[in-house]
Amino acid sequence: MIPGTFSYYRPDSVDKAVALLTELGEEARPLAGGHSLIPMMKLRLAQPEHLIDLSQIAALKSITREGDTVVIGAMVSQHDMIDSAEIAASLPILIETAKLIADPQVRYVGTMGGNVANGDPGNDMPALMQCLGATYVLAGPNGTREVAARDFYEAAYFTKLEPGELLTQIRIPASPAGHGYAYEKLKRKVGDYATAAAAVVLTMSGGTCASAAIALTNVGDTPLLAEEAASALVGTVIDKAAIDAAVAAAEGITDPASDGRGPAEYRTKMAGVMLRRAIERAKTRAA
Ligand SMILES: Cc1cc2nc3c(=O)[nH]c(=O)nc-3n(C[C@H](O)[C@H](O)[C@H](O)COP(=O)(O)OP(=O)(O)OC[C@H]3O[C@@H](n4cnc5c(N)ncnc54)[C@H](O)[C@@H]3O)c2cc1C
Numbered sequence: 001m002i003p004g005t006f007s008y009y010r011p012d013s014v015d016k017a018v019a020l021l022t023e024l025g026e027e028a029r030p031l032a033g034g035h036s037l038i039p040m041m042k043l044r045l046a047q048p049e050h051l052i053d054l055s056q057i058a059a060l061k062s063i064t065r066e067g068d069t070v071v072i073g074a075m076v077s078q079h080d081m082i083d084s085a086e087i088a089a090s091l092p093i094l095i096e097t098a099k100l101i102a103d104p105q106v107r108y109v110g111t112m113g114g115n116v117a118n119g120d121p122g123n124d125m126p127a128l129m130q131c132l133g134a135t136y137v138l139a140g141p142n143g144t145r146e147v148a149a150r151d152f153y154e155a156a157y158f159t160k161l162e163p164g165e166l167l168t169q170i171r172i173p174a175s176p177a178g179h180g181y182a183y184e185k186l187k188r189k190v191g192d193y194a195t196a197a198a199a200v201v202l203t204m205s206g207g208t209c210a211s212a213a214i215a216l217t218n219v220g221d222t223p224l225l226a227e228e229a230a231s232a233l234v235g236t237v238i239d240k241a242a243i244d245a246a247v248a249a250a251e252g253i254t255d256p257a258s259d260g261r262g263p264a265e266y267r268t269k270m271a272g273v274m275l276r277r278a279i280e281r282a283k284t285r286a287a
Helices: 013-026 037-042 078-080 087-089 093-098 102-108 110-118 126-132 229-233 240-252 264-285
Strands: 007-009 026-031 050-051 064-067 069-073 135-140 142-149 153-155 166-173 180-186 196-206 208-215
Touching: 007 037, 007 240, 013 026, 013 050, 013 135, 013 166, 013 196, 026 037, 064 087, 069 087, 069 110, 078 102, 087 093, 093 126, 093 180, 093 196, 110 126, 110 166, 126 166, 126 196, 126 208, 166 240, 196 264, 208 229, 208 240, 208 264, 229 240
Parallel strands: 007 050, 026 050
Antiparallel strands: 064 069, 069 166, 135 142, 135 166, 180 196, 196 208
16 A cells, blocks of 8 residues: 655656656656556555656647547546547547546546556557557657557567657547447456457448458457458458458467456457457448
């Protein structure tokens, strides 16, 4: 319950936050919503010496549209996203997914940036970002760079974020009009991390699947982009045979942990069941 001691900083710009992170080094951690970091600190699984609170950086709190790209500031809370008309219009799967994350109180403070930067395979947004082809903007002492969500995750709690870097924006191509989508998550109760979950976005043209993207949550050390599974749908009418093929391909790339959510074999099968449901629901939604 009692975290270690730390010094606290509250910069009001990205530049100041990056300068602090750079100056204070590896013992400094950004504090966003605090709903992953503070629980870890209370268990002493994380003991940062310096917390850089991002809550006063207004530039990180907006949701905007730049052409076909939706730009979500790192400090946009999960609640703000659920409430956003822009997100409802351009990326409704984000709202469906966010509603399956945690509970209302956590969603008031938990942020998009914290969820994707955390590196916990249990977080739901990372696989969704891979499914949607999102890009993360990282600000560091040498300027900014962009890393695709599909390249960002290396292992549990290991990402491409370098010391001194701050994730500032998530840039997501708006899904095409008429797309079908679904996020299906199996969990033991409200607020639990997924036993397995699947994100699907697809488009149909003349009754056949024109494009598909699939990613899986919490059935490996990282979120998993299921490219072969998506390819199994494209060009088909998404009949049982195509879904069976996609499910088999997706199950084949899983490597889940055995834990209180069940043994690895069960979680692999549940990834397949979630994917089947997500594909079927996405298809019914596609125009
Ligand atoms: C009861 C409970 C249930 C939950 N259930 C779920 C769930 O089902 N699914 C789910 O996805 N999540 C769940 N969460 C986690 C929740 O969504 C967190 O809020 C989220 O994982 C982290 O976001 P945060 O803003 O709270 O980040 P923080 O806890 O502040 O930070 C998390 C990590 O990311 C780093 N970080 C934060 N922001 C940045 C940034 N901009 N740049 C670089 N590094 C950064 C921090 O230094 C820290 O290492 C749950 C949390 C609780 C307490």
